Amino acid sequence: MESGAILLYLAEKSGKLIPQNPTERCEAIQWLFFQASAVGPMFGAFGHFHTYGKENCDHPYPEARFATETKRLLSILDERLQNRTYIVGDEYSIADISIFPWVIWLDIFYKASKQLELESFTNVMSWVERCRSRPATIRGLDVYGFNEIGK
Numbered sequence: 001m002e003s004g005a006i007l008l009y010l011a012e013k014s015g016k017l018i019p020q021n022p023t024e025r026c027e028a029i030q031w032l033f034f035q036a037s038a039v040g041p042m043f044g045a046f047g048h049f050h051t052y053g054k055e056n057c058d059h060p061y062p063e064a065r066f067a068t069e070t071k072r073l074l075s076i077l078d079e080r081l082q083n084r085t086y087i088v089g090d091e092y093s094i095a096d097i098s099i100f101p102w103v104i105w106l107d108i109f110y111k112a113s114k115q116l117e118l119e120s121f122t123n124v125m126s127w128v129e130r131c132r133s134r135p136a137t138i139r140g141l142d143v144y145g146f147n148e149i150g151k
Contacts, residue, residue, distance in 0.1 A: 027095075034076075042070055078122070092131075103124060
């Protein structure tokens with residue numbers, strides 16, 4: 001919740017990365033909440049059980065449960081991105097900034113692209129490439145050496 005609050009504060013203070021149109025602004029905030037309430041917790045739980053939790057829990061249920069939920073959320077995002085450049089239309093916003101890292105971490109950190117069938121979410125994968133190609137994103141990923149991973 002803190003990251004979402006910080007993104008919203010900075011967007012409002014700067015007047016950037018959040019639509020000025022009231023309807024689109026509301027949509028951006030809704031998608032920011034989608035990340036905070038669903039994507040972050042579910043992708044994080046999936047990643048934990050897929051990558052780190054196996055030594056403490058050898059039962060297949062937790063990983064399968066969160067993989068299913070992660071795919072469901074990716075489906076929602078994929079549908080939203082149909083015929084859209086970014087989550088809220090043609091403008092990159094705090095909605096994209098909050099969700100994009102969680103999607104690329106599914107591959108970069110969790111190495112789960114095959115299990116989650118990431119390539120089947122074609123709208124999401126196209127959006128990921130658009131987000132990855134932004135100059136600020138390139139610079140940020142370069143800081144940690146992540147730009148070449150997961151491509």
